[in-house]
Amino acid sequence: MKQQTVVIKSNKYGITLFLDKDISFRELLGDVAEKFKASSAFFKDAKMALAFEGRYLSREEQIQVIQTIQSNSSVEILCVLEQDALKEEYMKKALEERKNASSSEDGRFYKGTLRSGQVLESETSIIVLGDVNPGATVVSKGNVVVLGSLKGTIHAGAAGNEHAFVAALNMNPMQIRIADSIARSADGPLAAKGNGTGPMIAYTEDGNIYMEPITKEVINDIRVD
């Protein structure tokens, strides 16, 4: 029996073609054509992404393979996934999940004033010893605490943690984002902003962001797991 030179396997995004690396490219094209002719009833007019494995294909060769597939079946190839890109994505996801688990509990400190144009990104919760000025941004997968005046933009729970919170000694943020929710400051003269508000905390509930003075009751409702 002839050895299989072309194997089709499905993946999350579409199909992966396992190609024999020892036969000539012309032969391979013929086999691809045969394979897809045989399975065209199965695929019908599916739209999918394509990935190659087992053999290095140049750009021209990839295009030829795609043309062969499309002329022998009604499959529509939307894009070609680089082998590495695919792997990278899987790895990234796995990594992200692991990190998410600990991002709220762990924390780090940053000392200094964050000025316009500066972005502070953190995989964990972060405590800023200083002010966050308008135009500056803090992005954290966990919570953000500002021991100073918060006048810039904060994104807490950036990886999707809705239990993340933002606290500041003086709360006048331009924008607060927690997970996928966004709240912006009230409109008004710039000069009127920046007056002392006292310590406040912002959190989400049902997709809305609330800002309140820090009291025992509010602290009791905050989760840090």
Added chain:
Amino acid sequence: MSEVIVITSGKGGVGKTTTTANVGTGLAKLNQKVVLIDTDIGLRNLDVVMGLENRIVYNLVDVVEGNCRIKQALIKDKRYPNLYLLPSAQTRDKTAVTPEQMIKLIDELKEEFDYILLDCPAGIEQGFKNAIAAADRALIVTTPEVSAIRDADRIIGLLEANEIKRTDLIVNRIRMDMVESGNMMSMDDVVEILAIDMIGAVPDDENIVISTNQGEPCVGDDSLAGRAFMNICRRIMGEEVPFLDLKIKGGFFGKLKRLFR
């Protein structure tokens, strides 16, 4: 048909951003569909002057890099529903965008807007090149000072070399009392040096400072500067409007309009 106008000056601090905000708002007041693009990447200001800073989620660089669609980055003005702002990025620099990308972006916006105003950064480097790449016409802002005029002259030369068909002059921060006492160049002097048409003169008005700090452009209100900007908008649309009398009379702003030519 849409028109792409770049507001530029060469020198910093002469009022490009204030002019962009006021002219844009004025055109929107005249029922035109307008988008303002802040091309000053890394030192954005237009959103602050427009009072829209707190609404920024995506910016010019995000659009160009394909992180979002144009529609997602456009911020609708809080006063006029036919006025939009495309803010600049604060965390990047001018090299994040190329002139080709600007042309492509503006071609897309042309389909929807009557006027596309580009707020140009100071200087003549990459940011300036990005801003003028897709422009049909230019508004040159200058103040009646030799340094600003020298830079404006250089800019006019560069615009001519880049085949911008039409350039008009805005003389900003005129103080008629100083002109009369001979301590400041008059509009006529400036026009004579630069040899391009003047589309408007804006007086040095404290209302500009107030309106800028409040994030509310003053165009169209009763202040002298507000009226001067409104007239500029009318002239941009092709209307013949006589120039304002910028003299301050007895502590009140003169209400008489008359030709000063």
